[in-house]
Amino acid sequence: MLYVVLFFLLFSLLLYVLLGGADFGAGIVELFSSRENKKVNRDTIYRVMGPIWEANHIWLIILIVILWIAFPVYFNIIIIYLHVPLTLVLLGITMRGVSFVFRHYDAFQDKSQLIYNGLFRFSSFVTPIFLGMCFAALVGGELIVTEDYTNYGFYDLFMQPWFNGFSILMGLFYASLCAFLASTLLIGESEGDIRNMYIRKSKISTGILVLLGFVLIAYGFFNEIAFIRDFVTNPISIVCIILSGILLFPLWKFIRAGRRILSRYFAGLQVVLVLFAALVAHFPYVIITSEEEISLLENISPDSVIMVLGISLLIGGGVILPGLFHLMKSFKMIKIFDRDEQQFQK
Amino acid sequence: MENLDYARLQMAFTLGFHIIFACIGMVMPFFMVVSHHKWLKTRNPVYLKLTKAWLKGVAIFFVTGAVSGTALSFELGMLWPEFMKHAGPIIGMPFSLEGAAFFVEAIALGFYLYGWNKLPEKFHWFTGVIIGISGVLSGILVVAANGWMNAPSGFEYINGEFTNVDPVQAFLNPAWFSQALHMTLAAFVATSFGVAGIHAFQILRGKSVEVHKSAFKIAISFGAIAALLQPISGDISAKDVAERQPAKLAAMEAHFETEEGAPLFLGGIVDEENKEVNYKIEIPNALSFLAFGDFDAEVKGLNEFPDDEIPPVAIVHYAFQVMVGIGTLLALAGLLFFISLKKKSWMDNKKYWWFFMLLAPLGFLALEAGWVVTEVGRQPWIIYQIMRTSDAVTPMPGMKFSFFMYVAVYILLAITVTWLMQRQIKALNTQKD
Ligand code: HDD
Ligand code: HEM
Ligand code: HEM
Numbered sequence: 001m002l003y004v005v006l007f008f009l010l011f012s013l014l015l016y017v018l019l020g021g022a023d024f025g026a027g028i029v030e031l032f033s034s035r036e037n038k039k040v041n042r043d044t045i046y047r048v049m050g051p052i053w054e055a056n057h058i059w060l061i062i063l064i065v066i067l068w069i070a071f072p073v074y075f076n077i078i079i080i081y082l083h084v085p086l087t088l089v090l091l092g093i094t095m096r097g098v099s100f101v102f103r104h105y106d107a108f109q110d111k112s113q114l115i116y117n118g119l120f121r122f123s124s125f126v127t128p129i130f131l132g133m134c135f136a137a138l139v140g141g142e143l144i145v146t147e148d149y150t151n152y153g154f155y156d157l158f159m160q161p162w163f164n165g166f167s168i169l170m171g172l173f174y175a176s177l178c179a180f181l182a183s184t185l186l187i188g189e190s191e192g193d194i195r196n197m198y199i200r201k202s203k204i205s206t207g208i209l210v211l212l213g214f215v216l217i218a219y220g221f222f223n224e225i226a227f228i229r230d231f232v233t234n235p236i237s238i239v240c241i242i243l244s245g246i247l248l249f250p251l252w253k254f255i256r257a258g259r260r261i262l263s264r265y266f267a268g269l270q271v272v273l274v275l276f277a278a279l280v281a282h283f284p285y286v287i288i289t290s291e292e293e294i295s296l297l298e299n300i301s302p303d304s305v306i307m308v309l310g311i312s313l314l315i316g317g318g319v320i321l322p323g324l325f326h327l328m329k330s331f332k333m334i335k336i337f338d339r340d341e342q343q344f345q346k
Numbered sequence: 347m348e349n350l351d352y353a354r355l356q357m358a359f360t361l362g363f364h365i366i367f368a369c370i371g372m373v374m375p376f377f378m379v380v381s382h383h384k385w386l387k388t389r390n391p392v393y394l395k396l397t398k399a400w401l402k403g404v405a406i407f408f409v410t411g412a413v414s415g416t417a418l419s420f421e422l423g424m425l426w427p428e429f430m431k432h433a434g435p436i437i438g439m440p441f442s443l444e445g446a447a448f449f450v451e452a453i454a455l456g457f458y459l460y461g462w463n464k465l466p467e468k469f470h471w472f473t474g475v476i477i478g479i480s481g482v483l484s485g486i487l488v489v490a491a492n493g494w495m496n497a498p499s500g501f502e503y504i505n506g507e508f509t510n511v512d513p514v515q516a517f518l519n520p521a522w523f524s525q526a527l528h529m530t531l532a533a534f535v536a537t538s539f540g541v542a543g544i545h546a547f548q549i550l551r552g553k554s555v556e557v558h559k560s561a562f563k564i565a566i567s568f569g570a571i572a573a574l575l576q577p578i579s580g581d582i583s584a585k586d587v588a589e590r591q592p593a594k595l596a597a598m599e600a601h602f603e604t605e606e607g608a609p610l611f612l613g614g615i616v617d618e619e620n621k622e623v624n625y626k627i628e629i630p631n632a633l634s635f636l637a638f639g640d641f642d643a644e645v646k647g648l649n650e651f652p653d654d655e656i657p658p659v660a661i662v663h664y665a666f667q668v669m670v671g672i673g674t675l676l677a678l679a680g681l682l683f684f685i686s687l688k689k690k691s692w693m694d695n696k697k698y699w700w701f702f703m704l705l706a707p708l709g710f711l712a713l714e715a716g717w718v719v720t721e722v723g724r725q726p727w728i729i730y731q732i733m734r735t736s737d738a739v740t741p742m743p744g745m746k747f748s749f750f751m752y753v754a755v756y757i758l759l760a761i762t763v764t765w766l767m768q769r770q771i772k773a774l775n776t777q778k779d
Contacts (some may be wrong), residue, residue, distance in 0.1 A: 054408075057412075061416060061448065062449075064420060064423075065441050066442070068438070069434055069435050069438030072435050073431065079424050080740060080741065083748075090417045094759075097409050105402045106769065157742075301435035308514060312442040313442065315446070319449075327453050
């Protein structure tokens with residue numbers, strides 16, 4: 001059952017990074033668009049992401065609930081030492097969620113739209129940055145896990161680990177990943193000029209993403225960050241990274257050609273490869289403090305708890321995944337398969 | 347004030363905020379589907395208009411409930427890491443099932459909001475029903491987790507270690523049923539009277555009276571039934587508390603002395619220093635009967651407990667009085683509504699609408715008061731008789747800032763949502779058919 005639980009943990013992480021990321025990214029794309037395109041984007045993402053925007057963010061809740069149930073010691077460290085950036089993330093999620101709904105369900109469309117729009121774009125941009133910073137804090141090797149709080153200053157314990165060069169780079173990296181995912185997804189959902197705009201955005205964000213990736217790795221390497229070191233010295237992760245580099249070429253081609261489905265899958269594949277590379281290099285030592293590497297699989301909950309959690313997840317998954325699939329199918333996927341096939345037949 | 351106090355205040359404030367939106371998000375879908383059903387059956391455009399107006403309301407409340415809930419699921423750990431470290435795995439089951447229920451709800455909401463004119467009519471309607479059912483289910487599940495804090499079970503506590511954990515038994519703890527029942531009814535009472543009151547106000551103003559009367563009837567029907575059941579369920583809860591948490595019962599009733607055939611106090615001003623209650627009305631033997639079903643049963647007083655195991659008496663006592671007072675009033679109002687169905691002429695009387703308008707906020711007031719009774723009455727324990735709240739709090743200093751930030755953000759949010767609702771009503775009133 002531990003494997004079932006681990007599977008759902010990674011699965012919800014992946015889906016949150018992908019789907020939640022695309023959600024954030026849509027706001028980022030909007031932030032960096034011309035005025036007309038902002039409006040177009042607003043309508044496109046309402047149509048495309050509207051039906052599942054709510055579901056996209058529940059993956060985060062599932063993730064956190066699995067963590068606290070099955071890996072309480074881990075959860076404990078994350079939640080104590082990342083208090084500040086997590087609060088910022090929550091603030092961002094709150095602002096983003098409400099402004100998305102307010103701008104579409106307000107009874108009158110007037111000046112207040114300006115506020116909703118501004119808030120939506122801004123929070124879509126900063127929230128993934130803070131999320132990236134949280135992750136960087138866990139693996140950045142600056143956490144001080146201690147029982148003796150009085151010996152350290154507030155800054156050392158609760159700020160330094162997440163507020164440093166490495167984490168800021170990581171934050172920007174994740175934000176550009178989001179933009180990349182969103183623009184690539186939206187290519188398939190638009191026509192004509194708008195589509196060209198998304199193609200352009202997708203190219204730009206791919207460029208930024210690759211660049212930031214290199215900077216991040218170089219920075220980590222020269223600053224002796226264990227996570228990056230292990231990452232670039234583990235053969236399997238190197239293969240994954242090289243593979244994702246090579247796959248960029250077909251991805252570019254598909255984006256250029258405006259292939260809806262294929263560019264989408266290849267974009268997703270990029271994320272899967274990078275995550276997988278990171279996992280291989282470090283699993284299960286996902287928290288790296290200044291002193292030690294802490295294993296996820298140490299101090300897990302008793303078997304009875306894992307058992308019940310696994311069963312709940314299986315039942316829940318059995319109900320949810322078909323429902324979610326059906327939802328996506330009803331509102332867009334099916335349509336797109338059809339179109340792609342028509343193109344194919346031509 | 348200390349860090350601990352701010353952490354408590356923040357927990358209370360954010361939960362108190364979430365519960366309002368959660369209840370509305372839980373109950374409004376039921377109104378919506380009833381109205382939707384009437385539209386499908388009668389094709390009277392009034393019902394379509396109403397359904398669509400309520401639907402927008404549901405979307406706005408839902409998102410506020412969802413984001414504040416997301417914040418809560420982090421907050422439990424951020425504020426009470428020691429608690430979550432030990433309790434998290436034990437009460438994980440309701441939470442993981444709750445996650446599933448949210449998901450179902452979110453999926454159904456996606457279908458419902460975006461499915462107009464796209465899905466088959468019946469299926470579309472049915473997804474609305476699913477929103478309601480899964481909302482109620484998630485409410486029940488979280489409350490079961492709260493029940494565990496009041497009635498910890500499903501583990502053995504040996505030398506400060508939690509062993510032999512049985513999550514199923516922890517989920518089905520002795521308090522889960524009475525609390526979940528009472529809470530679900532409370533959600534219906536609060537939301538129904540709230541919504542009905544708003545529509546009563548519109549009827550008084552003479553705006554689109556036909557729509558608002560239909561709306562009023564749908565909303566109040568749910569509320570009236572729930573309000574009549576509420577005192578019965580409250581009595582079950584009280585008997586439960588009497589049996590398992592005598593200190594809480596004593597605080598609710600402000601009973602300092604242990605007595606056989608204890609009287610029930612109505613009103614009164616609690617003097618915690620001198621351990622007495624002044625200016626109260628006493629009903630002889632009533633407390634013994636209400637708590638144990640026996641006029642002569644012994645009720646333990648607060649003086650039996652060590653000083654550091656007594657909850658704040660005054661707050662708990664006042665909150666309890668407020669809840670029960672409102673509960674009685676709303677039950678009477680429910681009765682009044684059912685009578686007015688026979689005596690149609692009552693509905694032409696302005697006083698009738700005034701009455702229901704004034705009741706609008708009371709359900710929510712009772713709801714918050716009830717939670718204060720449950721949560722403050724459990725103090726100083728976070729897990730009853732196992733872990734103290736002060737041992738669970740986060741070691742991070744500066745909770746003050748976090749608290750004030752949440753207060754500022756949520757107040758702003760509450761104002762915005764109120765303003766948005768008022769705009770929805772305006773739109774409903776000005777719309778042409
Ligand atoms: C509309 C709201 C509402 C109304 C009208 C009432 N209650 Fe209530 N009550 C709640 C809303 C509520 C609540 C907020 O939902 C609580 C908090 C925890 C819970 O499970 O329900 C609660 C808790 C609660 C408890 C404590 C349970 C515990 O600590 O485990 C008792 C003893 C009562 N109630 C009793 C009553 C009685 C005798 C009522 C008589 C009319 C009554 N309530 C009306
Ligand atoms: C939504 C309705 C709820 C409201 C309004 C509410 C209210 C409160 C209040 C007033 C306190 C502060 C008590 C004090 O320190 O004196 C508190 C504490 C707390 N509540 Fe609740 N509560 C609610 C539901 C829940 C649920 C469902 C859970 C858990 C599953 C929960 C968990 C806690 C925890 C962990 C604390 C902090 C520890 C403590 O003070 O005992 N609450 N809540
Ligand atoms: C008695 C107390 C509570 C009740 C009755 C309740 C009920 C609900 C309901 C019905 C929803 C659905 C949202 C909506 O329809 O508006 C919701 C949302 C949520 N609640 Fe609560 N809740 C309570 C307390 C809590 C607590 C203590 C937590 C945290 C551990 C929590 C976590 C959440 C989360 C994460 C969501 C968002 C789910 C989503 O994205 O849809 N709730 N709650």
